[in-house]
Amino acid sequence: MDSDPLRAANDAAGSGRSAAPVAHPPVVVGSSTAPSRNSASDVFDSVLREGPELFKGNREILRETHVPSRLPHREHQIRQVAEILAPALKGNVPSNLLIYGKIGTGKTAVVAQVRADVQRRGDLAKKLTFIAVNCGNVETPYSLMQTIGNTFAPTESDRIPTGWSLDRVASTMRELMDVKGGIVLLILDEIDRLVARSGDGVLYTLSEVNNELKHTRLVLIGISNDLKFTNNLDARVRSRLNEEKILFPPYDAPQLQDILRDRAGEVFREGVVDAGVIERCAAYAALENGDARRALALLRLAAEMAERDRSKRITADHVVKAKSRLEQDIIVECCRTLPPHCKVLMYAILQAYERRREGVQTGDVYDGYTRLAQRLGLQPLHARSISNYLSELENLGLIRATIVSRGRGGRTREIVVDVPVSETFPALLDDPLLAALARPRSLNQTILTNFDNPGRTGPSS
Numbered sequence: 001m002d003s004d005p006l007r008a009a010n011d012a013a014g015s016g017r018s019a020a021p022v023a024h025p026p027v028v029v030g031s032s033t034a035p036s037r038n039s040a041s042d043v044f045d046s047v048l049r050e051g052p053e054l055f056k057g058n059r060e061i062l063r064e065t066h067v068p069s070r071l072p073h074r075e076h077q078i079r080q081v082a083e084i085l086a087p088a089l090k091g092n093v094p095s096n097l098l099i100y101g102k103i104g105t106g107k108t109a110v111v112a113q114v115r116a117d118v119q120r121r122g123d124l125a126k127k128l129t130f131i132a133v134n135c136g137n138v139e140t141p142y143s144l145m146q147t148i149g150n151t152f153a154p155t156e157s158d159r160i161p162t163g164w165s166l167d168r169v170a171s172t173m174r175e176l177m178d179v180k181g182g183i184v185l186l187i188l189d190e191i192d193r194l195v196a197r198s199g200d201g202v203l204y205t206l207s208e209v210n211n212e213l214k215h216t217r218l219v220l221i222g223i224s225n226d227l228k229f230t231n232n233l234d235a236r237v238r239s240r241l242n243e244e245k246i247l248f249p250p251y252d253a254p255q256l257q258d259i260l261r262d263r264a265g266e267v268f269r270e271g272v273v274d275a276g277v278i279e280r281c282a283a284y285a286a287l288e289n290g291d292a293r294r295a296l297a298l299l300r301l302a303a304e305m306a307e308r309d310r311s312k313r314i315t316a317d318h319v320v321k322a323k324s325r326l327e328q329d330i331i332v333e334c335c336r337t338l339p340p341h342c343k344v345l346m347y348a349i350l351q352a353y354e355r356r357r358e359g360v361q362t363g364d365v366y367d368g369y370t371r372l373a374q375r376l377g378l379q380p381l382h383a384r385s386i387s388n389y390l391s392e393l394e395n396l397g398l399i400r401a402t403i404v405s406r407g408r409g410g411r412t413r414e415i416v417v418d419v420p421v422s423e424t425f426p427a428l429l430d431d432p433l434l435a436a437l438a439r440p441r442s443l444n445q446t447i448l449t450n451f452d453n454p455g456r457t458g459p460s461s
């Protein structure tokens with residue numbers, strides 16, 4: 001731990017500047033009808049009396065949904081994206097573009113900023129249509145093409161409904177797009193998740209669209225945090241998508257400090273952020289892949305911890321508390337956004353892993369998944385789809401899978417859970433679909449039960 005990059009931040013935190021609290025007139029609360037002590041009203045009164053000590057502006061500025069006006073340390077990438085898309089302003093068709101980079105490296109933010117800058121160009125931008133799709137929210141190729149097509153539907157009755165054949169959806173999407181004319185820039189954010197879920201068929205269709213269009217030209221802008229995802233693409237799709245490529249490197253700690261200082265200056269009152277707080281948030285996030293989202297979330301949570309403590313300053317201790325809260329929140333959030341079958345699969349993995357306390361084999365996981373799906377009244381997915389979901393869970397960092405040799409039994413994947421089991425179960429059970437599954441018995445109970453049923457073998461090894 002002696003080379004711990006947090007140490008410097010820690011030391012700096014010890015010499016925290018004294019805060020300059022801002023005086024607020026107390027809010028007078030009627031006393032004759034005062035509710036009994038310890039009621040929620042007491043808490044509200046005291047919060048109102050104290051006034052907003054830490055925040056000077058809109059606290060949403062620290063949230064993911066806020067689009068910052070400046071993106072420090074991304075000037076080069078903004079320029080690169082702008083240069084690639086600039087021909088569109090003159091009516092020329094830009095190259096397709098693939099943007100790579102680890103999570104929280106500003107990919108979505110940079111593309112959103114360039115898009116906003118293009119759209120500010122008034123008349124020039126009129127011939128351009130941006131469509132932004134987060135592929136993480138798109139379940140099937142059908143819904144992706146339906147979404148794209150419906151962007152151009154002039155009336156409600158022109159919209160693509162559900163229940164058509166995929167071919168019909170594709171041809172109607174093309175027709176609707178061609179009526180619009182000009183250049184369509186399709187941003188496929190988290191494109192790797194689309195491929196993991198549904199293969200590359202829909203990307204093939206999209207990359208071929210221009211051959212069928214007369215008045216419109218489609219440009220694909222893919223964004224991915226999986227650097228290797230193009231390896232699994234059909235060679236034609238890969239080369240079309242890869243016409244231009246930009247890599248977003250992770251932020252280092254000083255860069256994250258600049259990003260945080262920028263936001264902190266906008267959102268907090270002067271003097272409320274102790275020395276060392278920004279450095280600590282940046283150092284933690286730099287250790288976690290240089291993720292700006294993580295750095296900002298730490299700062300926001302640290303401020304919330306400080307408020308809850310009724311502290312007039314945000315201290316390094318609040319950052320430490322924020323870090324452990326965030327780790328739990330991340331698991332919950334990650335599980336919440338999984339598609340239903342993927343949640344059932346994760347549940348099956350946890351069950352098997354808790355039972356064995358060591359790597360579990362994919363065959364056992366698949367059996368467990370099938371049983372759970374049937375119990376929930378779901379039609380179990382085929383092994384190939386489950387294999388894709390396993391890759392997705394691995395990409396999300398929830399599990400790790402390694403290939404192990406089983407001697408003459410061939411090779412198999414062994415899965416290890418990479419998150420705290422006890423916190424992940426409730427996160428999955430939050431979904432009403434899975435709520436019917438009881439929390440599995442504790443490990444001791446499970447072992448006893450196995451002794452009680454010696455005939456029932458555990459997962460094969």
Ligand SMILES: Nc1ncnc2c1ncn2[C@@H]1O[C@H](COP(=O)(O)OP(=O)(O)OP(=O)(O)O)[C@@H](O)[C@H]1O
Nearest residue numbers: 064071072103104105106107108109225259292293
């Ligand atoms: N250079 C920067 N300056 C200010 N804020 C930034 C910067 N880079 C990223 N952010 C902020 O960090 C958060 C994460 O950024 P963004 O969503 O663009 O990352 P990403 O690379 O798309 O990540 P993912 O791969 O997980 O989708 C956002 O809130 C964004 O506003």
Ligand SMILES: [Mg+2]
Nearest residue numbers: 107108109189
């Ligand atoms: Mg993104």
